[in-house]
Amino acid sequence: MTAPDGTRTRIYLLQFGTAALTDALFEEFAAAAAPTHALAGAELEAFDDGFPVRAHVDDVDALPYEEPAPYGKEQNRHAYLGAGDVLALVAQDRAGGARDVPFRQTVVLQSQLLR
Secondary structure, three states: OEOOOOOEEEEEEEEOOOHHHHHHHHHHHOOOOOOOOOOOOOOOOEEOOOOOHHHOOOOOEEEEEEOOOOOOOEEEEEEEEEEOOEEEEEEEEEEOOOOHHHHHHHHHHHHHHHO
16 A cells, blocks of 8 residues: 555555564564564565554564665665564555554554554
8 A cells, every 4th residue: 555645555464373483584674773674665664663552552562674774765664563373564664764653554454463
């Protein structure tokens, strides 16, 4: 989906047979400092330490990342979410910089849906 301001959002959901498998994959893909696999088009990504702690949804593991400046033509942000037997990836990019609030709102809303 692309918003009128050019922000492009993608959400991927994978459901597994057990929560244990989801937890293992969450730990493989998401690390506290930086993701183990960068998004296509992002040269470097780091933990989004500005993501408000109070915005996290109970019973949903979430690790948000952002592409720090200087980035290329567009900035990428993404978050891994783990809830029960579902692993989700929320990704946003926007030319000139992906904004904090739309990304964080998308992550929180998707987390609430997974709960």
